[in-house]
Amino acid sequence: MEDSTAQKQEKENQESGEEERPWGEITAASSQDFKSGLSEPLESEQGPETEPYSRSSPPGSPQSRDSAPLGDLTGPGASSPPSPPEEPSSTPPLALSGQGLEAPRQAHPNHSVIPEAETPHSDHLKQSSDIGELTHLTCQSTGNAFPQFQQTNGHLYEPRDVSCSNSKQKELRFDIFQEEDSNSNYDLDEAEPETAPSVLETAIQNAKAYLLKTSSQSGLNLYDHLSNMLTKILDERPENAVDIIENISQDVKMAHFSKKLDTLQNENEMLPTYEIAEKQKALFLQGHLEGADQELEDEIAGNSLPNVMESAFYFEQAGVGLGTDETYRVFLALKQLTDTHPIQRCRFWGKILGLEMNYIVAEAELRDGEDEEEAEEEDVTEERDNEDSEGEEDDELPRSFYKAPQAIPKEESRTGANKYVYFVCNEPGRPWVKLPSVTPAQIVIARQIKKFFTGRLGTPIISYPPFPGDESNYLRAQIARISAGTHVSPLGFYQFSEEEGEEEEEVEGGRDSFEENPDFEGIQVVDLVESLSNWVHHVQHILPQGRCNWFNPIQKSEEEEEDDDEEKEEKEFDYIEQEVGPPLLTPISEDLEIQSIPPWTTRLCSNLIPQYAIAVLRSNLWPGAYAFCNGKREINFSY
Amino acid sequence: MDAESLLLSLELASGSGQGLSPDRRASLLTSLLLVKRDYRYSRVLFWGRILGLVTDYYIAQGLIEDQLAPRKTLYSLNCMEWSLLPPATEEMVEQTSVVKGRFMGDPSHEYEHVDLQKVNDGDKVFEEEIVVRIKEETRLVSIIDQIDKAVAVIPRGALFKTPFGPVHVNRTFEGLSMSEAKKLSSYFHFREPVELKNKTLLEKADLDPSLDFMDSLENDIPKGSWSIQMERGNALVVLRSLLWPGLTFYHTPGTKNCGYIYVGTGEKNIDLPFML
Numbered sequence: 001m002e003d004s005t006a007q008k009q010e011k012e013n014q015e016s017g018e019e020e021r022p023w024g025e026i027t028a029a030s031s032q033d034f035k036s037g038l039s040e041p042l043e044s045e046q047g048p049e050t051e052p053y054s055r056s057s058p059p060g061s062p063q064s065r066d067s068a069p070l071g072d073l074t075g076p077g078a079s080s081p082p083s084p085p086e087e088p089s090s091t092p093p094l095a096l097s098g099q100g101l102e103a104p105r106q107a108h109p110n111h112s113v114i115p116e117a118e119t120p121h122s123d124h125l126k127q128s129s130d131i132g133e134l135t136h137l138t139c140q141s142t143g144n145a146f147p148q149f150q151q152t153n154g155h156l157y158e159p160r161d162v163s164c165s166n167s168k169q170k171e172l173r174f175d176i177f178q179e180e181d182s183n184s185n186y187d188l189d190e191a192e193p194e195t196a197p198s199v200l201e202t203a204i205q206n207a208k209a210y211l212l213k214t215s216s217q218s219g220l221n222l223y224d225h226l227s228n229m230l231t232k233i234l235d236e237r238p239e240n241a242v243d244i245i246e247n248i249s250q251d252v253k254m255a256h257f258s259k260k261l262d263t264l265q266n267e268n269e270m271l272p273t274y275e276i277a278e279k280q281k282a283l284f285l286q287g288h289l290e291g292a293d294q295e296l297e298d299e300i301a302g303n304s305l306p307n308v309m310e311s312a313f314y315f316e317q318a319g320v321g322l323g324t325d326e327t328y329r330v331f332l333a334l335k336q337l338t339d340t341h342p343i344q345r346c347r348f349w350g351k352i353l354g355l356e357m358n359y360i361v362a363e364a365e366l367r368d369g370e371d372e373e374e375a376e377e378e379d380v381t382e383e384r385d386n387e388d389s390e391g392e393e394d395d396e397l398p399r400s401f402y403k404a405p406q407a408i409p410k411e412e413s414r415t416g417a418n419k420y421v422y423f424v425c426n427e428p429g430r431p432w433v434k435l436p437s438v439t440p441a442q443i444v445i446a447r448q449i450k451k452f453f454t455g456r457l458g459t460p461i462i463s464y465p466p467f468p469g470d471e472s473n474y475l476r477a478q479i480a481r482i483s484a485g486t487h488v489s490p491l492g493f494y495q496f497s498e499e500e501g502e503e504e505e506e507v508e509g510g511r512d513s514f515e516e517n518p519d520f521e522g523i524q525v526v527d528l529v530e531s532l533s534n535w536v537h538h539v540q541h542i543l544p545q546g547r548c549n550w551f552n553p554i555q556k557s558e559e560e561e562e563d564d565d566e567e568k569e570e571k572e573f574d575y576i577e578q579e580v581g582p583p584l585l586t587p588i589s590e591d592l593e594i595q596s597i598p599p600w601t602t603r604l605c606s607n608l609i610p611q612y613a614i615a616v617l618r619s620n621l622w623p624g625a626y627a628f629c630n631g632k633r634e635i636n637f638s639y
Numbered sequence: 640m641d642a643e644s645l646l647l648s649l650e651l652a653s654g655s656g657q658g659l660s661p662d663r664r665a666s667l668l669t670s671l672l673l674v675k676r677d678y679r680y681s682r683v684l685f686w687g688r689i690l691g692l693v694t695d696y697y698i699a700q701g702l703i704e705d706q707l708a709p710r711k712t713l714y715s716l717n718c719m720e721w722s723l724l725p726p727a728t729e730e731m732v733e734q735t736s737v738v739k740g741r742f743m744g745d746p747s748h749e750y751e752h753v754d755l756q757k758v759n760d761g762d763k764v765f766e767e768e769i770v771v772r773i774k775e776e777t778r779l780v781s782i783i784d785q786i787d788k789a790v791a792v793i794p795r796g797a798l799f800k801t802p803f804g805p806v807h808v809n810r811t812f813e814g815l816s817m818s819e820a821k822k823l824s825s826y827f828h829f830r831e832p833v834e835l836k837n838k839t840l841l842e843k844a845d846l847d848p849s850l851d852f853m854d855s856l857e858n859d860i861p862k863g864s865w866s867i868q869m870e871r872g873n874a875l876v877v878l879r880s881l882l883w884p885g886l887t888f889y890h891t892p893g894t895k896n897c898g899y900i901y902v903g904t905g906e907k908n909i910d911l912p913f914m915l
Contacts, residue, residue: 316658317662322654323650353655354866355866355881356866357868450910450913451913451914
């Protein structure tokens with residue numbers, strides 16, 4: 001619409017042919033002069049505003065103005081300041097350039113500038129008021145602006161309407177301008193019969209179109225630049241603005257280019273939110289991928305997923321928990337885990353808080369035969385070590401007599417401390433990572449150090465004594481210790497599977513397997529709370545050595561010794577006491593106290609409704625480990 | 640956290656794993672309202688829960704109009720009946736610094752501490768063991784006070800200071816922006832400023848006296864004693880103190896929701912420098 005307006009203006013300009021008019025005045029009468037007159041009403045309206053621009057044109061020359069075309073001109077002009085970066089290409093070239101209008105061209109301010117009532121131009125205003133329909137040009141409060149918009153003459157008021165230089169007003173005016181623009185074409189025609197306004201308006205439109213002309217070098221246009229500059233001045237109100245006007249102009253030009261970065265930054269901030277929401281959406285959708293029937297069968301048949309929501313409900317009664325929707329997301333993430341990995345049984349073990357990110361831990365039992373790959377890798381590394389040691393014998397350096405204590409081999413998978421496999425993820429929706437099996441050395445040192453988790457699995461642990469491994473190993477070691485220390489169940493819930501001859505063997509055999517007791521009848525909740533002997537550990541205790549099953553390093557070394565070391569061997573041979581730990585399923589009343597605090601705290605979760613209350617057990621050694629039982633079911637949870 | 644937005648706040652703070660059971664929540668909602676009416680506080684905050692061996696203490700605080708004025712602390716064992724605690728004094732803090740270990744859960748329990756004191760008996764000076772008894776209530780008061788002084792957090796802009804002195808809740812506070820929410824410097828200690836006077840004039844020139852009248856978190860020693868995390872992507876920022884483990888501060892950027900809650904055993908983590 002601007003183009004059409006401008007073209008029309010051009011046509012009109014060419015038709016009227018009167019272009020040599022200074023801006024200064026507006027006279028009501030001569031509608032024939034409205035071409036050049038277009039420029040003048042523009043000028044006069046912005047009379048007070050143009051003052052800072054050191055207008056050169058003398059205010060004296062009478063002109064005829066037309067209000068309607070002026071309004072149209074300000075229309076497109078008004079549309080541009082609110083969105084300067086978008087419009088440089090759209091400004092129509094104005095044929096007024098050929099009109100030889102003077103300096104006033106540059107003094108075309110934006111419509112949002114407040115008329116600072118700089119009085120020298122009040123005479124312009126007066127002159128403008130001479131024009132019948134331009135009376136509104138006199139500085140009035142902006143409140144009157146909008147109603148006057150409705151009049152065709154109201155167009156001229158828009159530049160006046162600057163008492164509040166809010167962008168909001170600008171936008172409002174922009175909208176109205178746009179409407180006016182669309183009407184402008186009609187207005188022009190209709191204005192023809194009105195003598196003064198239409199001439200004036202066309203002149204104004206021409207002037208404005210000229211100002212909107214885009215510079216070929218920088219892509220800016222004068223109208224936008226002037227409007228930005230005036231806005232800035234009015235916002236900041238510097239002292240002696242007229243003296244620093246050139247600097248202001250330069251600043252505005254420079255600022256023009258950095259504006260776009262803001263929008264980009266805003267998008268970046270929200271991106272992580274959207275990413276995680278997308279991932280979690282994937283969690284919710286995964287159930288719909290395959291055929292529903294088959295899935296249901298599979299799930300019901302081999303349901304390896306625990307009912308996390310149910311346990312969460314019980315824990316919530318105790319005042320422990322992650323919040324309902326987070327727990328649900330964890331539930332879905334566990335489901336995803338069981339779908340992607342061959343897992344026999346899994347359980348939500350808990351959440352570990354870290355400095356930067358947290359870990360959500362799941363305890364799982366893999367199906368048989370799944371973790372043979374690990375064993376093979378280890379054999380390869382052992383062979384390589386042997387080869388290296390053989391190479392050293394050729395050296396002539398004195399061999400040290402120090403024989404490092406043989407590294408205690410880690411326990412086989414599925415036994416002892418490595419009974420379960422643990423998976424971690426940082427947030428539900430992120431992929432699960434399997435934690436490596438734990439070695440006794442790691443457990444021993446983990447007992448001696450105390451470090452925060454950062455949340456990234458690859459972080460090295462810097463501590464004294466030095467920890468062999470990185471954060472994933474440390475995490476695994478802590479998980480092993482926590483499980484060994486705090487996983488409990490009511491007495492009788494599990495029973496030993498019967499094996500013959502077990503008791504006669506060496507301790508190496510030990511009782512390390514148990515199964516659920518189908519005859520378990522449940523213990524009264526009150527009993528559970530009162531006496532700790534009703535609860536037993538169902539995870540093997542980890543010996544000081546770092547394993548659950550005692551490993552005697554002396555036996556193995558006898559096989560490997562070399563002839564040279566016979567003497568040494570005798571010296572080193574000392575009787576290492578077999579480390580004994582409490583056997584499986586010992587009641588927790590036997591746990592040692594920590595500095596005179598009992599190691600466990602029991603609570604009935606609700607005092608008010610005892611018949612449905614559940615018993616909650618809280619560990620004082622590992623703050624955050626909870627177990628509950630409501631008579632029949634038990635479960636553990638750690639955070 | 641504000642008693643009025645209790646449910647939402649508990650939901651937001653639940654990421655730390657400790658929350659409240661439904662019956663406690665329900666009783667808190669009703670009882671805190673009554674407390675507000677009876678004691679005529681302008682705002683009641685649910686401060687948190689201190690875990691004891693036998694029972695837990697539930698702590699609430701009441702504020703008057705001036706947000707930085709000393710707060711009244713109340714405790715309850717069952718979230719229904721609240722008792723006022725005496726204000727903390729220096730003496731109390733010193734006395735209770737010798738008590739270690741968990742809270743018992745019984746407010747009238749007394750800790751015995753054996754103190755060696757020199758007694759002058761004529762010409763002889765000998766040390767006598769004096770058993771000092773410290774009530775658990777005293778210990779509770781001083782711990783709450785220490786936690787408040789050390790780690791109570793409020794975001795920048797949530798409170799403003801009028802020229803006359805009183806500090807008011809800023810009703811035009813729209814929340815921190817995304818970039819501000821990730822920086823420790825946009826969070827302040829919710830207490831009378833201690834370090835502010837030590838800042839250089841240059842630093843002070845950048846501050847806005849009506850908003851920046853409290854100490855910022857970024858100068859806390861040891862560095863790194865705060866863990867700042869974004870949950871749910873960028874929708875929630877959670878600060879956890881590592882010095883007093885159990886204190887969680889949550890804030891939703893872009894909204895007014897913010898608050899802190901302490902759920903823990905009331906023990907300071909003195910191993911902090913070794914754990915970082």
